[in-house]
Amino acid sequence: MSPSIVNVSLGDRAYPIHIGAGVMRDDAWTGQLKGRSAVIVSSPNVAAHYLAQIQSQVTVAAMKVLTVSIADGEAYKSGASLNLIYDTLLENECDRKTVLIALGGGVIGDLTGFAAATYQRGIDFIQIPTTLLAMVDSSVGGKTAINHPRGKNMIGAFHQPVAVLADIDTLATLPDREYRSGLAEVMKYGFIYDAPFLVWLEQNIAKLVARDVDAVIHAVRRSCEIKAEIVVADEREQGIRAWLNLGHTFGHAIETGLGYGKWLHGEAVATGMVMAGQLSAKLGHITQNDVARIQALVEQAGLPTQPPALGAQRYLDLMRIDKKADGGKIRYVILKKLGEAALDAVPDDIVRPLVTI
Amino acid sequence: MSPSIVNVSLGDRAYPIHIGAGVMRDDAWTGQLKGRSAVIVSSPNVAAHYLAQIQSQVTVAAMKVLTVSIADGEAYKSGASLNLIYDTLLENECDRKTVLIALGGGVIGDLTGFAAATYQRGIDFIQIPTTLLAMVDSSVGGKTAINHPRGKNMIGAFHQPVAVLADIDTLATLPDREYRSGLAEVMKYGFIYDAPFLVWLEQNIAKLVARDVDAVIHAVRRSCEIKAEIVVADEREQGIRAWLNLGHTFGHAIETGLGYGKWLHGEAVATGMVMAGQLSAKLGHITQNDVARIQALVEQAGLPTQPPALGAQRYLDLMRIDKKADGGKIRYVILKKLGEAALDAVPDDIVRPLVTI
Numbered sequence: 001m002s003p004s005i006v007n008v009s010l011g012d013r014a015y016p017i018h019i020g021a022g023v024m025r026d027d028a029w030t031g032q033l034k035g036r037s038a039v040i041v042s043s044p045n046v047a048a049h050y051l052a053q054i055q056s057q058v059t060v061a062a063m064k065v066l067t068v069s070i071a072d073g074e075a076y077k078s079g080a081s082l083n084l085i086y087d088t089l090l091e092n093e094c095d096r097k098t099v100l101i102a103l104g105g106g107v108i109g110d111l112t113g114f115a116a117a118t119y120q121r122g123i124d125f126i127q128i129p130t131t132l133l134a135m136v137d138s139s140v141g142g143k144t145a146i147n148h149p150r151g152k153n154m155i156g157a158f159h160q161p162v163a164v165l166a167d168i169d170t171l172a173t174l175p176d177r178e179y180r181s182g183l184a185e186v187m188k189y190g191f192i193y194d195a196p197f198l199v200w201l202e203q204n205i206a207k208l209v210a211r212d213v214d215a216v217i218h219a220v221r222r223s224c225e226i227k228a229e230i231v232v233a234d235e236r237e238q239g240i241r242a243w244l245n246l247g248h249t250f251g252h253a254i255e256t257g258l259g260y261g262k263w264l265h266g267e268a269v270a271t272g273m274v275m276a277g278q279l280s281a282k283l284g285h286i287t288q289n290d291v292a293r294i295q296a297l298v299e300q301a302g303l304p305t306q307p308p309a310l311g312a313q314r315y316l317d318l319m320r321i322d323k324k325a326d327g328g329k330i331r332y333v334i335l336k337k338l339g340e341a342a343l344d345a346v347p348d349d350i351v352r353p354l355v356t357i
Numbered sequence: 358m359s360p361s362i363v364n365v366s367l368g369d370r371a372y373p374i375h376i377g378a379g380v381m382r383d384d385a386w387t388g389q390l391k392g393r394s395a396v397i398v399s400s401p402n403v404a405a406h407y408l409a410q411i412q413s414q415v416t417v418a419a420m421k422v423l424t425v426s427i428a429d430g431e432a433y434k435s436g437a438s439l440n441l442i443y444d445t446l447l448e449n450e451c452d453r454k455t456v457l458i459a460l461g462g463g464v465i466g467d468l469t470g471f472a473a474a475t476y477q478r479g480i481d482f483i484q485i486p487t488t489l490l491a492m493v494d495s496s497v498g499g500k501t502a503i504n505h506p507r508g509k510n511m512i513g514a515f516h517q518p519v520a521v522l523a524d525i526d527t528l529a530t531l532p533d534r535e536y537r538s539g540l541a542e543v544m545k546y547g548f549i550y551d552a553p554f555l556v557w558l559e560q561n562i563a564k565l566v567a568r569d570v571d572a573v574i575h576a577v578r579r580s581c582e583i584k585a586e587i588v589v590a591d592e593r594e595q596g597i598r599a600w601l602n603l604g605h606t607f608g609h610a611i612e613t614g615l616g617y618g619k620w621l622h623g624e625a626v627a628t629g630m631v632m633a634g635q636l637s638a639k640l641g642h643i644t645q646n647d648v649a650r651i652q653a654l655v656e657q658a659g660l661p662t663q664p665p666a667l668g669a670q671r672y673l674d675l676m677r678i679d680k681k682a683d684g685g686k687i688r689y690v691i692l693k694k695l696g697e698a699a700l701d702a703v704p705d706d707i708v709r710p711l712v713t714i
Contacts, residue, residue, distance in 0.1 A: 083436075090507040118475065121500065121513040143478065150447040156478040157514060 004217070006224040008140060009232050010160055017139060017164040017228075019221050021213050024054065024128055024167035030061035032162070037094045038062040041085060041112040042103040043072045046130050049173050054103055054128065062099075066092055070108060074260065077107045077147045079155075085115040099124045099162075105131040106138045110153070113144030117159030127161045130170040132182025132216075133266060136189075136223035139164040141231040141241075158236065166224070168216050181266025183208060183301040184247075184273070186219050189226040191273060191294065192243045195339030197222050202293070205300045243341040246333040247272030250307070250355075253318035257310040270303035278354055279346065280335040290338050307357055315355035316348050361574070363581040365497060366589050367517055374496060374521040374585075376578050378570050381411065381485055381524035387418035389519070394451050395419040398442060398469040399460040400429045403487050406530050411460055411485065419456075423449055427465060431617065434464045434504045436512075442472040456481045456519075462488040463495045467510070470501030474516030484518045487527040489539025489573075490623060493546075493580035496521040498588040498598075515593065523581070525573050538623025540565060540658040541604075541630070543576050546583040548630060548651065549600045552696030554579050559650070562657045600698040603690040604629030607664070607712075610675035614667040627660035635711055636703065637692040647695050664714055672712035673705050 003020025018029065038058050042051050047069060059065050068088050070081045089098065102112035102125060109127050116125035129135045145156025171179060186208075190198030200218075201208070207215035227244070234241040251272030254263055263271075277294040280286045298305050310318075319330050329345035336342050360377025375386065395415050399408050404426060416422050425445050427438045446455065459469035459482060466484050473482035486492045502513025528536060543565075547555030557575075558565070564572035584601070591598040608629030611620060620628075634651040637643045655662050667675075676687050686702035693699050 079436075079440075086505060086512060087507075090505055090511060114475075118512050118514055120511060121502065121515055145478065148443060148447055150444075154447060154477060155443060155475050157475055158478055 004221055006221060006228055008160070008228040010142075010235060013142075013160040015160055015162050015164065017166055017224050019135075019166045019168070019217055019224065021168045021217070024050070024165045024170070025057075027057055027060070029126070029163055029165060030057050033058060033062040033099055035063050035097075037064040037066070037092070037098040038101055039066045039068060039085070039088060039094065039098060040101045040103055041068045041070060041108055041115070043070050043076075043105075043108055045072050046104040046108070050103060050128075050130065050170060054101070058101065064092070064094075066094075070111065072107075074107055074147070074152075077111050077145075079146060079148075081111055082115055082146055085112070086119065089115075089119055094119075096120045096123055099126060101126045101128065102161075103128045103130065104134075105129065106134045109134050109138045110143070110145050110156070113142070113159055113161065114146055114156055116161075117144050117157035122159065124162045125159075127164045128170075129164065129166055131174055132171055132179055132220070133185055135166040135220050136182065136227070137185045139166060140224055140227040142235075166220055168213055168220065171211060171216065177264060177267075179211070180209070180302045181264040181270075184266035184270040184298070184303055186223050187297055187301065188244070188246050188269070188273060189223045191277075191335060191338060192246050192333070192341040193226050193230070193339060194222070195337075197226070198293075198297075198338055202297055205297060209301060242343050243333055246335070246341055247274075247276050249319050249330065249332055250275040250315075253310070253315050254308060256318050257314060258308055263304070263308075267304050270298045270301070271305060271307050274298055274305045275307060275354055276332060276334060279332060279351065282350060282354070283334060283344070283346070285334060285336050286338065290335075293338065307355070309357040310355075312352050312356040316351065361578055363578060363585055365517070365585040367499075367592060370499070370517040372517055372519050372521065374523055374581050376492075376523045376525070376574060376581065378525045378574070381407070381522045381527070382414075384414055384417070386483070386520060386522060387414050390415060390419040390456055392420050392454075394421040394423070394449070394455040395458055396423045396425060396442070396445060396451065396455060397458045397460055398425045398427060398465055398472070400427050400433075400462075400465055402429050403461040403465070407460060407485075407487065407527060411458070415458065421449070423451075427468065429464075431464055431504070431509075434468050434502075436503060436505075438468055439472055439503055442469070443476065446472075446476055451476075453477045453480055456483060458483045458485065459518075460485045460487065461491075462486065463491045466491050466495045467500070467502050467513070470499070470516055470518065471503055471513055473518075474501050474514035479516065481519045482516075484521045485527075486521065486523055488531055489528055489536055489577070490542055492523040492577050493539065493584070494542045496523060497581055497584040499592070523577055525570055525577065528568060528573065534621060534624075536568070537566070537659045538621040538627075541623035541627040541655070541660055543580050544654055544658065545601070545603050545626070545630060546580045548634075548692060548695060549603050549690070549698040550583050550587070550696060551579070552694075554583070555650075555654075555695055559654055562654060566658060599700050600690055603692070603698055604631075604633050606676050606687065606689055607632040607672075610667070610672050611665060613675050614671060615665055620661070620665075624661050627655045627658070628662060628664050631655055631662045632664060632711055633689060633691060636689060636708065639707060639711070640691060640701070640703070642691060642693050643695065647692075650695065664712070666714040667712075669709050669713040673708065 006017040142160040145153035148154040251268035254268040499517040502510035505511040608625035611625040
C-alpha cells in the first residue's frame with residue numbers, strides 16, 4: 001500500500017500526517033528545514049534504532065543540527081527535561097525559525113511539543129511518533145504537556161505540529177504489550193464514531209495483532225482521520241472532543257488505583273471501554289449483544305476485559321477526583337449506539353454494581 | 358471623564374479593556390468569577406496599596422480566593438516564580454475554571470499570563486496593570502513570558518486575557534521616573550501610526566507629565582486602541598506588529614550595553630526613537646524638522662534624548678545579536694513620515710555615524 005496523507009484542517013494551523021511504511025526515509029519532509037536549525041529530541045531506546053537515520057537526513061537539509069536525549073519513561077516528562085531542551089536551544093543561540101523534531105513515543109511528543117509551544121512564544125515542530133499509541137492518539141490534536149509532581153499533564157498548551165510522519169516500519173521494534181495497548185485507542189474510534197470501521201476491525205483484528213503492514217496502515221489512517229474530524233470540530237475540548245475519553249474515566253481509576261505503570265494506559269482504557277459499554281447497556285442505550293462485541297474485540301487484541309478488584313467505593317472516589325467530575329454526579333462518556341458516543345452524568349447507584357468486584 | 362472601553366477584537370479571544378479612574382473598584386468585573394476559584398498574583402509594592410481592596414471584591418464573588426506574592430523586580434520574572442504559581446494552583450486543587458488575576462506591572466502581567474497560558478493547557482486571566490507602561494503596552498496583545506538566565510522573554514506564549522482593568526487611580530502611587538518611562542511608549546503610537554495623536558500629545562504633554570486624569574485617560578485609551586488595531590491586523594507578529602519596536606533596537610543596545618536596570622526600558626526606547634528618527638531622516642524619509650519634533654516631545658516628557666557613549670562598534674554588535682537581525686544587515690523600524698513606520702534593513706555604514714558618540 002502506498003503512503004497516504006491525512007490532513008488536519010485547522011485553518012492556518014493545518015498540517016499533514018504522512019502514513020506508510022518508510023515515510024520517514026523519504027527526504028521530501030526535510031525540505032522545510034532549509035536554512036533553519038533543527039533540534040532532534042529522542043530517548044535512548046528509540047535513538048538506538050532511528051536517530052542515526054534521521055540525523056543524516058536532517059544534516060543534509062538543515063543549517064545546524066542538534067540532538068537532545070531524554071531518558072525513557074513517564075517520569076522524564078518533567079520540568080527538568082523541558083529545561084534541558086530550553087538550555088540546548090539557548091546555548092546554541094537557536095532563533096524562532098528553529099524546528100524541533102520529536103522522535104519517539106507519547107512522552108517525547110508531548111514534552112517536545114510543549115517546548116516548541118513555549119520557546120520564544122512558539123516555534124515549529126515535527127512529530128515522528130514511533131509507537132502505535134502516539135501515531136493514533138497524540139499525533140493529532142495539538143495537546144502538549146509535561147507532568148507536575150502533583151498530577152499528570154498539569155502544565156501544557158495546545159500547539160499543532162507542522163507535520164507528522166507516522167512510519168509504520170518503526171512499529172517493528174515496539175514490544176508486543178505496548179503495541180497491543182495502542183490497539184485499544186484504535187478500536188475506540190470505531191466504538192465512538194464509526195460503526196463500519198468497527199466492523200472492519202472485527203474482520204481484521206488477527207491481521208492487526210500480527211502487524212500486517214497494510215492492515216496497520218489502514219487502521220492508523222482511519223484513526224487519524226476520525227480524530228482529525230473530531231478535533232477540527234472541537235479544537236479546545238468544549239464538546240464532542242470529550243468522546244475521545246471513552247473508557248478513560250474507568251481507566252484512569254484503574255491506573256491510579258493500581259499505581260501507575262502496573263497496567264499500561266491502553267490496557268486500562270481497554271477494560272474501561274468494556275465497563276463503559278456495560279454502563280451504556282444498563283442505561284438502555286445499547287444491547288448486551290453490543291457489549292459482547294466490544295468485549296470480544298478487546299479480548300482478540302489480547303487486552304484485559306476484567307477490571308481489577310479495587311473495591312466499589314475506591315473506584316467511585318478515584319473517578320470523582322478525575323477532572324471530568326461535575327458537581328455531585330460523575331460524567332461518563334457512554335455509547336448511544338455502536339459508532340456514536342455522548343456525555344452523561346450518571347448517579348453513583350447505577351455505576352456501583354459495575355465496580356463492585 | 359467617564360470610564361471607556363477599548364475592545365480588542367480577536368475573534369473568540371476578544372476582550373475589553375476598561376479604562377478610567379476607579380474602574381477596578383466597580384464590582385461589575387467580578388461577576389465572571391461566580392462559582393470559580395480566583396488566584397491573585399501580586400508583588401509587595403503593589404499589594405501594599407491595592408491587594409486588600411481587590412481581595413475583598415473578589416471574595417464576595419468567587420468560590421475560593423488565593424493570593425501569591427512575587428518579589429518586586431525583573432529578576433523574579435523567572436521559572437522559580439512560575440513554579441510558585443503552579444504549586445499554589447495544584448496544592449489547592451484549582452481546576453480549569455480557575456481565574457488568575459495579575460495585579461501589578463509588566464513583570465506580574467507577563468508571568469501571570471504565562472502561568473495562565475500553560476496551567477492545564479490554558480485558563481482565564483484578568484489583568485489589572487498598575488503602571489503606565491503595562492497599561493499601554495503589555496495589556497494589549499497577549500504576549501506572555503518569563504526570562505531565562507540566557508535571555509529576556511525567551512520562554513513564553515501568546516495568550517489573551519479575558520479582561521483588562523486599566524485603573525488610572527493606581528498611577529498615583531507610581532514613582533515619577535517609572536511614570537515618565539511609560540510616556541515613551543505612549544508617544545511611540547503617535548510616531549508610528551497616528552499623526553493627529555502626535556499633535557494632541559505635543560499640545561498636552563505638560564498635562565500628561567502632571568498626570569492630569571482626563572489627559573491620562575485619553576492617552577491610555579488612544580494607545581490601547583492603536584495597539585489593538587495593530588495586533589488584530591497581525592496577532593503573531595508577521596508584519597505590521599513589528600512597527601511597535603520603533604526605537605527598541607537602539608534601546609535594547611543601550612539597556613544591554615549599560616547593564617540592565619541602569620536606564621529604564623522607556624528611557625532607552627525614548628532615546629532609541631530619537632535615533633530611529635535621525636536614521637529615517639538620513640534615509641530621506643522625514644525632515645530635520647520632524648526629527649526636532651520627536652526630540653522636543655521626548656525632552657518635554659523629561660526623557661533622555663542623548664544616547665550613552667558605548668562606542669560605534671559595540672552598538673552595532675549589540676544590535677546584530679538582537680533577534681530582529683536578518684543576515685548581514687540589521688533591520689530597523691524607521692519612519693516613512695510622522696505617523697507611519699516601516700521595516701528596513703540598513704547597511705552598517707549608514708548607521709555608524711549615528712552611534713559614533
